[in-house]
Amino acid sequence: xxxxxxxxxxxxxxxxxxxxxxxxxxxxxxxxxxxxxxxxxxxxxxxxxxxxxxxxxxxxxxxxxxxxxxxxxxxxxxxxxxxxxxxxxxxxxxxxxxxxxxxxxxxxxxxxxxxxxxxxxxxxxxxxxxxxxxxxxxxxxxxxxxxxxxxxxxxxxxxxxxxxxxxxxxxxxxxxxxxxxxxxxxxxxxxxxxxxxxxxxxxxxxxxxxxxxxxxxxxxxxxxxxxxxxxxxxxxxxxxxxxxxxxxxxxxxxxxxxxxxxxxxxxxxxxxxxxxxxxxxxxxxxxxxxxxxxxxxxxxxxxxxxxxxxxxxxxxxxxxxxxxxxxxxxxxxxxxxxxxxxxxxxx
Numbered sequence: 001x002x003x004x005x006x007x008x009x010x011x012x013x014x015x016x017x018x019x020x021x022x023x024x025x026x027x028x029x030x031x032x033x034x035x036x037x038x039x040x041x042x043x044x045x046x047x048x049x050x051x052x053x054x055x056x057x058x059x060x061x062x063x064x065x066x067x068x069x070x071x072x073x074x075x076x077x078x079x080x081x082x083x084x085x086x087x088x089x090x091x092x093x094x095x096x097x098x099x100x101x102x103x104x105x106x107x108x109x110x111x112x113x114x115x116x117x118x119x120x121x122x123x124x125x126x127x128x129x130x131x132x133x134x135x136x137x138x139x140x141x142x143x144x145x146x147x148x149x150x151x152x153x154x155x156x157x158x159x160x161x162x163x164x165x166x167x168x169x170x171x172x173x174x175x176x177x178x179x180x181x182x183x184x185x186x187x188x189x190x191x192x193x194x195x196x197x198x199x200x201x202x203x204x205x206x207x208x209x210x211x212x213x214x215x216x217x218x219x220x221x222x223x224x225x226x227x228x229x230x231x232x233x234x235x236x237x238x239x240x241x242x243x244x245x246x247x248x249x250x251x252x253x254x255x256x257x258x259x260x261x262x263x264x265x266x267x268x269x270x271x272x273x274x275x276x277x278x279x280x281x282x283x284x285x286x287x288x289x290x291x292x293x294x295x296x297x298x299x300x301x302x303x304x305x306x307x308x309x310x311x312x313x314x315x316x317x318x319x320x321x322x323x324x325x326x327x328x329x330x331x332x333x334x335x336x337x338x339x340x341x342x343x344x345x346x347x
Contacts, residue, residue, distance in 0.1 A: 003122035004326040004344075005055040009047030013121075013327040014055075021118075021126035023070035028129045030084055034145035035120035036061025036317075037326075037342040038153050038181055040088075042333050044115065051115050059120035060088045060113040061343070063141050063149035066132070073129045083141040084132040085152050085305075086113050086120070087298050093130070104294050120149075121326060123346060133301060138309030146343035147315040154181060154315055154341050156296040156304040157269070158189035163300075164293050165242045165265045167193045172235055174199040176222075176256060177246035179207030181341045182269070184214045184316055186244055191215030192313050195242075199234060201227060201252075210339045214316065222252075231259035239264060249274050257282075257290070265289045316340035322347050 001021075005014045023029045036059075043049040044058050051058075066082045069075075078084070090110030091098055097105040113119050113131060133152070135141045141148040167173060173190045177183045178200035184207075190198045191214075200208065200216035208219040220230045231240055239261025245252050248271030256266050257278065264286065282288065296304070308314060318340035321329040332338055 001123040002323055003057050003118075004323060006045060006051070006058055007055045009050060010045075013045070013330070015324050015326070018057075018122070021124055023068050023073075023126060025071045026073060026129055027070040027126055028066055028073060028078055028132055029068040029124055029126045030062070030064035030066050030132065032120050032123060032125055032346055033063045033065065033141070034149045034320075034343050034345045035059040035063075036146070036150035036153065037329055037333065037344060038150065040153070041114065042330060045330050046334070049115070052111075056115070057118035057120075057122050058114040059122075059344070060086055061149045061153050062086050062120035062125060063135075063145035064120070064125060067124070069129065078129050078132055078134065082132075083135045085135065085149060086125075086127060086131050087133055087301060088113055088153065088295060090116065090128075090131070091298075101297055101299055103297050121323070121344060123323070133298070133305070136305055136309045138311075139305065146317040146320050146341075146345055150315045150317060150341045150343060151304055151308050152301050153295070154185045155189065155308065155313065156301045157182060157293075158186040159304045159307070160296040160300045161186065161244055161267050161269070161293055162189055162193045164291065165244065165267050167195055167242055169194040169196055171195050171241035172197040172199065173242040173244065174201055174220075174231055174240045174256070174259065175216075175244045175246070176201045176248075176252045177270075178202045178211050178216065178219075179204045179339065180246055181338065182246050184210060184340055186246070187211055187215040188313050188316075190244075197235075199231065199240065201231075204336060207339050227252075227255040228258040231255070235261070241265070243267070244269070246270050250276050257288070260286070260288050262286045263288070265291065267291055267293050269293050317343050319343075320345045
């Protein structure tokens, strides 16, 4: 099969012919129709996320069709011909955190699809059968493979965030990094959650038109460095109720905290380990919550797929390329030229 190989941190992709995978016991093989090129994948390609083995086929936001199953796979769970996507994390399913539906904190976490094993930047992918998730009726995965594949990350992650931050119709929500592939989907889901007001914060003003189309009521250009003041002005001095930060360094987290009103919640989903100054007395006085959030549980992914199938919201893919042009696609991502999500679509 043809596959895109990452041969080392920061190295350009290489297209190569590699052996077709065959399923072992408890495994299945699927033919890949599309694979999203989200920020997590791009970090791996750029060397910001190190892999335990090179060369590696990365990618996890797949749309695929099961073509073979190994011994012990129950046909009631998955069978040849099923349209599937994948759950990004390898979790045990039986530890305390998995049992209480917080499996992103799994005690026996086994890593990620596309890092600990080969992923979806190829014509075929082999995974434990449990890692595949069937598309529900209502999602036309054959007609729209790119949009179907990115649901598991681009929309499931925001769905978890609105639940974690308890977004209500009384809340003003500000999304930092709103012009990115996750940010625009966060705007969509915040609007779906009936937030009173949705504010898009970004340094790329060229992306604000899309931000408004995706649900933003107000856009704030962060390049001037007055974000906290602008957010307070936009809320008549009351402050925002929820800040969602996909950039998550000191230049965004500190203004987000400063702009929170009473009972405000800040959710961080990125960052580089940079220390952040926090006014503990203000957190106490205003009962402010500062929380992290990572990916989504299997149930949250399933819920997101069902919501898309019902037409509640949809994925936005604005940049696609064939397998052979993966490197060019990621170079566009490097230059932040993509609005929405990018994806490889197999010919």
